[in-house]
Amino acid sequence: MRRPLLGAAGLLVVMALLEALPRAGLVDGRFLPPFGTTARALGAQLATGGFWTVLGQTARGWALGLALAMVAGVVAGMVIGSVPVLRAATASTIEFLRPIPSVALIPLVVLVYGSRPESALVLVVYAAFWQVLIQVLYGAADVDPVVRDTARSYRFSRWGTLRTVVWPTVLPYAATGFRLAAAVALILEITAELVIGVPGLGHAIGVAQSSGAVAETYALVIVVGLIGVVVNLSARAVERRVLRWHTSVRRDL
Template structure:
């Protein structure tokens, strides 16, 4: 069967650039800014009016000043680097392991049923319960942080990948089969794209959890990083400095979330959660 009879030399496909910019309401940003300013103002006033002892809660201006001083210190950036290193490595290991295992378990009915109860048992164990184990195994080193981070982040991603693999559309799968796509080709072209939105959600959740565990590990175990600096500032009575570091961890959390949203938006432009209205 040839399609030579079809009109050949089709006109060059007109490249359609669809600008689908959604104009954000400027009022939304203004309101957000007003909220932050209001919060800082309240924070500033509470200790200044004597509602709370300034020794326990210094005014916002002092904390921000301390944070700006921190920004100029090498030690601060070294601590940030340590925390981010643990966060990134832990997240990477958790995601890699969860994706591989998720695809293997998810594509086999037998494995899914066989592992289900074990996963449901292991998943709710709080990672911090493993702190004694981490100290026993690795002492005050980055490996301790990694153990906690990987354990906490792994389940977030695994569960999402399992949901994603199970969500493959029958019609899409049958279509792929009728066009001769084998098992590996179907994983690449059908199962993986179907799972991707779930995976991205899992990674975003895991990224937040990984930061929490990174700080916790440093704080409790004393492995190097922002968490340990917070503990040191507290024991040294540098209250403003301590709050400044807490603020810094919050800023890192916001940046991580923004980064994850950005990646999600870029990779899932086709997905219903991201794509804009139908234009035809």
């Protein structure tokens, strides 16, 4: 009960600071309006249909990209992780591709897709995929050798081993990958919208900025922050639900 209260207190302090700093003249109010002004701009935004449209576009792009990355990451990770030859053959390639920042692909996707939603989708999937894949790979490598050997002794089929031995070990790792990927996907979705002009919240921020509408710009930035909080809380809820049997979540042990 105390943690949400403390969290809310932290938010209130930030809001109070944002209100006080411009009013006290410590920062220029023209370029960082007091929180009240931003909040009013936010309220005005919420009342427009255009705002909900762009919010929907961002949510759709994020969810689709995350779903694709999850499926691709889990499947690829399970396959690569359970076959030692594959794992050895792909290790250096993965380590080469993984550190490439998704934003470095912007020029490429702009040429291929322009400012269509596909541009953002490619960046989101690329960034989120590695988060999932790496976790699943670690998970697949973490299978208890005794359990694996037992399954082999009982002549479990390959599918049976994957389902009953590898998968339960991988699941907590995949859940962590999901939580990381959910945040990364949101960052890349907004980045793509802001930089490339893909329709969505990021694009709305860009338009507000290039219109010199300072309060609206901050209002939309706050919305993005709130979405980040919601995404993180939901990812944690999903994690707890999926891993309710796992010792890290169960309280009754």
